Amino acid sequence: MGRLPAEWERQSGVQLTWPHADTAWYELEKVHDCYVNVAAAILRYEELMIVTRDIEECKAEIAAACARTGVQLEVERIRFQECPLNDTWARDHSGIAVYGEEGEKYLYDFVFNGWGLKFGADLDNQITKNIFTDGAFDHDVALVDMRPYVLEGGSIDSDGEGTMLTTTECLCSLNRNEYLSQEEIEEELKGAFGLDRILWLDHGAIIGDDTDSHVDTLARFCDPETIAYVQCEDPEDEHYEELHAMEEQLKTFRTKEGKPYRLVPLPLPDALYLEDYRLPASYANFLIVNGAVLLPGSDSPKDEIARERLQGVFPDRKVEVIDCRALLSGHGSLHCITMQYPEGYLR
Numbered sequence: 001m002g003r004l005p006a007e008w009e010r011q012s013g014v015q016l017t018w019p020h021a022d023t024a025w026y027e028l029e030k031v032h033d034c035y036v037n038v039a040a041a042i043l044r045y046e047e048l049m050i051v052t053r054d055i056e057e058c059k060a061e062i063a064a065a066c067a068r069t070g071v072q073l074e075v076e077r078i079r080f081q082e083c084p085l086n087d088t089w090a091r092d093h094s095g096i097a098v099y100g101e102e103g104e105k106y107l108y109d110f111v112f113n114g115w116g117l118k119f120g121a122d123l124d125n126q127i128t129k130n131i132f133t134d135g136a137f138d139h140d141v142a143l144v145d146m147r148p149y150v151l152e153g154g155s156i157d158s159d160g161e162g163t164m165l166t167t168t169e170c171l172c173s174l175n176r177n178e179y180l181s182q183e184e185i186e187e188e189l190k191g192a193f194g195l196d197r198i199l200w201l202d203h204g205a206i207i208g209d210d211t212d213s214h215v216d217t218l219a220r221f222c223d224p225e226t227i228a229y230v231q232c233e234d235p236e237d238e239h240y241e242e243l244h245a246m247e248e249q250l251k252t253f254r255t256k257e258g259k260p261y262r263l264v265p266l267p268l269p270d271a272l273y274l275e276d277y278r279l280p281a282s283y284a285n286f287l288i289v290n291g292a293v294l295l296p297g298s299d300s301p302k303d304e305i306a307r308e309r310l311q312g313v314f315p316d317r318k319v320e321v322i323d324c325r326a327l328l329s330g331h332g333s334l335h336c337i338t339m340q341y342p343e344g345y346l347r
Contacts, residue, residue, distance in 0.1 A: 002098035002106060004193040006160030006221060007288040008314075010343040012138075013047030013079075014289060017090040017127070017337070018058045024087070024119075026274060026329035029068070030321060034326040036065040038294070038334060040073050041320055045289045049079045049346060051131060053097055079346070081209060083130040084113075085124045089332055091216070092152035093121070094339035095128040095143070098193060105141045106134065108192065110151040115177035115211050138347050150176040154214035154336055156189075159224040162196035163256065164189060168202060169213035199253050204231070204246035207238060208280035210331045217282040217333075218246060222313045224263065225255050230284050231265035237276075264313055267302045272328060279328035285335040286310065292317050293333070296324035296334040 018037060025031045039062075042048045052058035059075060066073050087093075095107040096283050107208070109128045115120035132143045157165040166189075180188065186198050204218040211217070219229035229250055232243040253261055269281035274288035283306040287294045293314050303321050311319045324333050 002192065002194045003162075004098055004156075004158040004160070004164065004195070005342050006094070006158050007340060008223070009160060010073050011046055011290050012343050012346040013049055013341055014042045014287070015051060016095055016339070017047045017050040017085060018050050019088045020053050020057070020060070020085075024330065025218075026135050027109070027326065029065070030326040031330070032061050032065040033069050034322070034324055035337070036069060036071050036073055037060060037322050038324075038337070039078070039203075039296050040071050041292070041322060042338075043074060043077055044287060045291045047079065047346060048077070051081045051083060051085065051127060053082065053085050055080045055082050063150075070151065072338060080279040081125055081131040081136050083134070083136060084128055086120050086123045086303060087154070088330075089124075089336050089337040091154040091336045092211075093124040094153060095132070096151070096153055097342050097345050099342070104124055106144050107137060107141055107345070108144050108146050109308045110146040112151055112152060113150055113175070115152065116173050118210055136347055137341075137345055141345055146192070152211065152214065153198070153339060154211060154216040157215050157219075157221050158193070159221045159307045161224050161256070162194065163224070164195050164198045165200060165201070165215055165219060167213045167218070167229070168214050168259060169199045169202075169205070170211060170215070173212045196256070201246055201249060203242050203249055204230075205239070205242045205327045206282050207278045208328075208331055208336045214336075216335045217280065219250060219287055220284050220286070220343045222310075225259070225266060226262040226313055227253075228266055228284060228310065228313060230282055232268045234268075243268065264309055266306045266309060269298050269302055270300045272298060272325065275327055280331055280333075281328055282333065285333040287338050287340070288314075288317070288337050289340065293319045293335055295319055295321045296327070297321035298302065298325050299323055
């Protein structure tokens with residue numbers, strides 16, 4: 001039995017998986033520019049590993065993006081890992097770090113099947129094993145094969161003390177682990193991650209999201225007593241019914257001590273569209289790193305509202321806004337493209 005650490009615990013670094021020309025991005029150069037901004041922000045606080053299909057190709061694209069944006073990126077500080085890949089959503093194809101009862105370090109390698117067989121993922125499903133074999137992780141980290149269980153990192157959130165937050169829409173969906181009931185899924189998760197309990201959100205959805213309501217677009221632990229979540233205050237907005245129902249359910253959740261959670265509402269970003277469909281923008285898709293919180297922005301006055309609210313939750317970290325509109329064309333954002341590893345994991 002292990003312990004799933006919280007994201008705010010000390011980290012050894014963050015993984016990005018670099019977008020290439022065969023990935024399904026709209027305006028790839030703008031996506032590369034955004035990745036460079038994210039990479040530079042991460043490097044201000046900790047180490048960075050970039051997984052890429054071709055290291056020299058990746059370095060050339062980073063140099064071009066730096067020239068366009070004026071961002072100064074210390075490429076010599078980046079650890080590159082080369083392997084075949086389909087896409088770039090590190091949160092969901094990466095291994096999940098778990099501590100053992102005696103402090104052992106495990107990296108759980110679950111099946112990644114393209115969010116319930118929606119997209120090709122045969123190469124991404126092998127990334128964790130490939131980079132582990134290639135020496136990306138410390139010598140005392142053990143890789144644990146969790147197959148045939150399907151699980152994406154964006155679908156779960158941990159308080160580090162035995163409570164997990166997740167959604168029934170995703171974990172109980174078809175083409176993931178449909179051979180298991182919700183009760184059986186819960187027992188599997190409790191056993192794997194050393195959980196005392198799971199808080200299941202039965203409501204909540206962001207239009208344009210391909211993940212079947214990953215929790216990292218909806219509600220996030222900020223500490224064991226605080227949950228930040230997306231709030232919709234406009235009854236005319238198409239998100240209102242689901243997000244209001246989620247908010248009401250969050251009010252019923254209790255900490256282990258039986259107290260209501262401190263709930264911190266984050267505004268629903270202004271509607272952004274690509275052609276005729278709405279993009280899945282969410283301020284809940286933030287990344288916690290050592291000393292900072294990186295918040296996906298959309299060049300809106302709401303960016304500052306979300307930043308101030310999170311700054312109040314994380315007084316000892318700097319909340320930085322990064323314009324992540326380019327990522328929305330791929331139906332994800334900042335947390336979706338990153339995976340943090342706790343202290344002692346990355347080589």
